[in-house]
Amino acid sequence: MAEVVTMPKLGFDMREGTLVKWLKREGEAVNKGEVIAEIETDKATVEVEAYASGVIKGLFAREGDVLPIGEPIAVIGAPDEKVDLEALKRSAKGEEAQAPAQAAAVAAPTAPGATRPDGRALPEAPPAEALPTEIKASPVARRLASEHGVDLRQVTGTGPGGRITRRDIEAYLAQPRPAPAPPPAPAPAPVPEVVRPPAFGEERPLSRIRQLIARRMVEAKQAPHFYVTMEVDMAGAMKLRQDANALLDDAHKLSVNDLIVKAAALALREFPRLNASFAGDKIIIHPEINIGIAVALEDGLTTVVIRNADQKSLSQIAAESKEIIARTREGKNRPEDFEGITFTTSNLGMYDVDSFIAIINPPNAAILATGAVKEVPVVVDGEVRVGTRMKATISVDHRVSDGAEAARFLQAFKRILEQPLRLAV
Amino acid sequence: MPTITYREAVSQALWEEMERDERIFIMGEEVGVWGGTYAVTRGFLDHFGEKRVRDTPIAEGVIVGAAAGAAMAGLRPVAELMTINFALLAMDQIANHAAKLHAMFGGQITCPVVIRTVGGAGRQLAATHSQNLEVLFAHFPGLKVVAPATPYDAKGLLKAALRQEDPLLFIEHATLYPTRGEVPEGDYTVPIGKSEVKRRGRDVTIIAYSKMVLLALEAAQELAKEGIEAEVIDLRTLRPLDLEPVLESFKKTNRAVIAEEDWRSYGVGAEVAARIYEEAFDYLDAPIARVAQAEVPLPYNRELEQMALPKVADIVKAVKDMGW
Numbered sequence: 001m002a003e004v005v006t007m008p009k010l011g012f013d014m015r016e017g018t019l020v021k022w023l024k025r026e027g028e029a030v031n032k033g034e035v036i037a038e039i040e041t042d043k044a045t046v047e048v049e050a051y052a053s054g055v056i057k058g059l060f061a062r063e064g065d066v067l068p069i070g071e072p073i074a075v076i077g078a079p080d081e082k083v084d085l086e087a088l089k090r091s092a093k094g095e096e097a098q099a100p101a102q103a104a105a106v107a108a109p110t111a112p113g114a115t116r117p118d119g120r121a122l123p124e125a126p127p128a129e130a131l132p133t134e135i136k137a138s139p140v141a142r143r144l145a146s147e148h149g150v151d152l153r154q155v156t157g158t159g160p161g162g163r164i165t166r167r168d169i170e171a172y173l174a175q176p177r178p179a180p181a182p183p184p185a186p187a188p189a190p191v192p193e194v195v196r197p198p199a200f201g202e203e204r205p206l207s208r209i210r211q212l213i214a215r216r217m218v219e220a221k222q223a224p225h226f227y228v229t230m231e232v233d234m235a236g237a238m239k240l241r242q243d244a245n246a247l248l249d250d251a252h253k254l255s256v257n258d259l260i261v262k263a264a265a266l267a268l269r270e271f272p273r274l275n276a277s278f279a280g281d282k283i284i285i286h287p288e289i290n291i292g293i294a295v296a297l298e299d300g301l302t303t304v305v306i307r308n309a310d311q312k313s314l315s316q317i318a319a320e321s322k323e324i325i326a327r328t329r330e331g332k333n334r335p336e337d338f339e340g341i342t343f344t345t346s347n348l349g350m351y352d353v354d355s356f357i358a359i360i361n362p363p364n365a366a367i368l369a370t371g372a373v374k375e376v377p378v379v380v381d382g383e384v385r386v387g388t389r390m391k392a393t394i395s396v397d398h399r400v401s402d403g404a405e406a407a408r409f410l411q412a413f414k415r416i417l418e419q420p421l422r423l424a425v
Numbered sequence: 426m427p428t429i430t431y432r433e434a435v436s437q438a439l440w441e442e443m444e445r446d447e448r449i450f451i452m453g454e455e456v457g458v459w460g461g462t463y464a465v466t467r468g469f470l471d472h473f474g475e476k477r478v479r480d481t482p483i484a485e486g487v488i489v490g491a492a493a494g495a496a497m498a499g500l501r502p503v504a505e506l507m508t509i510n511f512a513l514l515a516m517d518q519i520a521n522h523a524a525k526l527h528a529m530f531g532g533q534i535t536c537p538v539v540i541r542t543v544g545g546a547g548r549q550l551a552a553t554h555s556q557n558l559e560v561l562f563a564h565f566p567g568l569k570v571v572a573p574a575t576p577y578d579a580k581g582l583l584k585a586a587l588r589q590e591d592p593l594l595f596i597e598h599a600t601l602y603p604t605r606g607e608v609p610e611g612d613y614t615v616p617i618g619k620s621e622v623k624r625r626g627r628d629v630t631i632i633a634y635s636k637m638v639l640l641a642l643e644a645a646q647e648l649a650k651e652g653i654e655a656e657v658i659d660l661r662t663l664r665p666l667d668l669e670p671v672l673e674s675f676k677k678t679n680r681a682v683i684a685e686e687d688w689r690s691y692g693v694g695a696e697v698a699a700r701i702y703e704e705a706f707d708y709l710d711a712p713i714a715r716v717a718q719a720e721v722p723l724p725y726n727r728e729l730e731q732m733a734l735p736k737v738a739d740i741v742k743a744v745k746d747m748g749w
Contacts, residue, residue: 139709140679159711159748166679166710 002077068134137164209300230410252315265309267412277363292341355391365400432602434576438583453505489518496538509544523592524567552722557687563663574638576606581615626654634660644740679710689717
C-alpha cells in the first residue's frame with residue numbers, strides 16, 4: 001500500500017514549511033527511516049524520514065516550495081505497485097484533519113538554519129476564520145461557495161492537482177445538507193498598520209524569524225495586558241541550589257531558571273485560570289502544565305517547553321532544559337521542543353536586569369518575567385540587613401483573569417521559592 | 426440554399442460588389458490575365474476590363490501605396506497581396522500610412538482600401554510562405570482585420586468590407602478555398618466586428634478564427650462523444666475584437682480554450698485570454714488554455730509541418746486536461 005508523505009507539523013504555531021531539498025528522486029528506492037527531504041520552518045531545518053520502505057512513486061513539491069502543513073509532498077510505494085498519484089494526493093488531503101502528517105516521521109535535524117534571512121515575502125497568514133488560502137479552488141468555485149455559504153474546507157476538489165472546481169461545489173450543494181457548522185469565533189481585532197518611518201538609513205530585509213516575531217507580537221498585543229510585580233526572597237532557594245549542585249553531575253546541575261520553572265508550575269496548580277487560553281467565547285483551561293522558556297537567539301527569540309513541569313524533579317527539569325536549549329541554539333529542534341506551551345517564563349537575570357515586563361506568548365494567558373537574584377539591603381525586624389532578592393512580574397490577559405488572582409499567584413510562587421523544600425518534595 | 430466553395434464565395438462577393446459600385450477596382454500580382462493565384466478573380470478581366478482589374482509589378486509597397494492613394498481620392502480599391510508573407514514588404518504602407526491617415530488628417534480624409542491576402546499553413550510552402558501574421562496587423566489601431574472561416578462569412582464580410590470607410594485587411598486561409606458551405610443567393614452582408622457562436626454547448630468555450638474554427642468544430646464533435654458539450658465561437662474579426670459572445674459563453678461554461686494557427690507567444694490567444702481574465706475573473710474554473718503552432722519557423726517536411734501545426738486532437742486534449 002502506497003504511503004503519502006505530508007508536510008509535517010513541527011511546531012505549535014507552524015502553518016507552513018519550505019521544502020529546501022529533495023534527497024531522493026522519483027523512482028529511487030528508500031528504506032524506512034531514510035531521509036528523503038529537508039524542510040525548513042520558521043525555527044529550524046529538519047529532515048523528513050521515509051515512513052515506509054519502497055520506491056519514491058512521485059514528488060508533489062519542488063525545492064523552494066512553501067507548503068501548508070499536511071500538504072502531500074511525496075508518495076512511497078512498492079517497486080511494482082501502480083499508484084494513482086492524484087487520487088492518493090486527494091485522499092491524503094481529505095484525511096489530513098484526522099491524521100496529520102501520518103506518513104512523515106521527523107528525524108534528527110540537520111545543519112543549523114533556524115533563521116533564514118532570505119528576505120522572501122511571507123504569504124500573510126489569514127486569521128483562522130478567513131477563507132483558507134491554502135485551499136486550491138477556482139475563482140468561480142470560490143464565488144459560488146461564498147454565495148451559498150459553503151465552507152471550502154468541507155469540499156473535495158476533483159480538478160487538476162486537487163483544485164476545487166465549479167462541479168465540486170455543485171456536487172457538494174446537491175448533497176443532503178450536513179449539520180450546520182458551529183458559529184465561528186469572533187474575528188480577532190484588526191492588526192493596526194505599521195507606521196512607516198522616513199525612508200532613509202540602511203534597509204535590512206526581515207529574516208523569517210523576525211517576520212514571525214513581528215506578526216505574533218502585534219497579534220499578542222491585541223490582548224489587554226496588565227502587570228503585577230512582586231519581590232521574592234531567594235536566599236533559601238539559592239542555598240538549596242548550592243547544596244543540590246554539590247551532589248549533582250554537570251548534566252543535572254540546577255540553574256536559577258530551573259527553580260523558577262518548577263515554582264511557576266507548582267503555583268499554577270493552584271491557579272489553573274492562568275494556565276489557560278482565551279478562545280473568543282470561552283476560556284480553555286489546559287489540563288497539563290507545560291512551561292515555556294524564552295530562549296534568546298542570534299536574531300530573535302523562541303520558546304521551548306518543559307512538559308508537565310509540575311510533575312518533574314528539579315534535576316529532570318535541569319537536564320531537559322539544558323538539552324533543549326542547546327538544540328535550539330544550534331537550530332536543531334524537534335517539534336516536541338516547541339509544542340503545547342501553556343504558560344511562559346522569561347528570565348533576564350543573567351543580564352543583571354532588576355525587573356521587566358513581558359508580552360504574553362499567544363495563546364497563553366500569562367507570562368512571568370524575572371530579573372536577577374541580587375544582594376540588596378532589606379529591612380528585617382526594624383534593622384537593615386543584606387538580603388537576597390529577585391523581582392518577578394507577571395503579565396496577564398485581562399480577558400482571562402484579574403489583578404487579584406495574578407497577585408495571589410505571585411504570592412504562591414513566592415511562598416514556594418521562599419520555602420524551597422516545596423520544590424523538592 | 427446552394428452549397429459553394431470558399432473560393433466561389435470570395436469571388437462572388439467581389440463580382441457582385443463591382444457590379445454594384447463602379448468605384449471598386451482590383452489591383453495586384455496575377456489578378457488579371459492569370460485570374461488570381463488562387464483563381465478568385467478568374468474571368469474578371471474579360472468582364473470588367475483592364476481599367477478595373479489591374480495586373481501590377483511585383484512590388485507590394487506600390488500595390489498598397491497606390492491603392493491607399495486611390496482610396497483617399499474617392500475610389501474603392503481592392504489591393505490583392507498574393508500572400509500575407511509578402512505583406513511584410515508593404516508594412517510601411519499598411520501600418521504607417523493606410524492605418525493612420527484618417528487620424529493624422531484629423532478625420533478630413535478616409536482611406537477605405539481593402540487589402541485581400543492569403544494566410545495560413547499546411548501546404549508545404551515552408552517557413553517564409555506559410556505564416557499566420559494576422560496579429561502583426563491586428564496590433565495597429567486604425568486598421569480592421571478580418572479572417573473568415575466559412576464561405577457564408579467570407580462572402581458577407583467581404584461585401585461589408587467594401588461598404589465601409591476604414592482600411593481593412595481581409596485574410597483568406599490558403600487551405601480553406603476548396604471547403605464548402607451554404608451561401609444564400611442574393612445580397613447579404615455579415616457585420617464586421619461581430620463574433621459568432623458556431624456551436625452551442627454548456628461545458629467549455631472554444632474560441633477560434635479562420636481555419637481553426639473548423640478544427641474546433643471537429644474537436645467539439647469528438648468531445649460530444651464523451652459527453653462534453655463545447656461551445657465554439659468564431660471571432661471572425663480580430664480588430665475590432667468583439668468579445669461579447671465569448672464572455673457571455675464563458676460566464677456559462679467557466680472554461681475556455683483558444684485555438685489559433687499562429688504562434689502562441691503574443692498571439693491572438695494571449696489577447697483573448699487576458700481579456701477574459703480582466704472581464705470575467707470570478708467566473709474562471711480552470712486556467713485558460715491555448716492551442717497554437719509550435720514555436721519554430723514552420724518546417725517544409727510534411728510530417729514535421731503537420732507536427733508543428735495545431736490539430737483537432739490538441740484541442741480535445743486541452744479541453745480534457747482541464748479535468749472532468
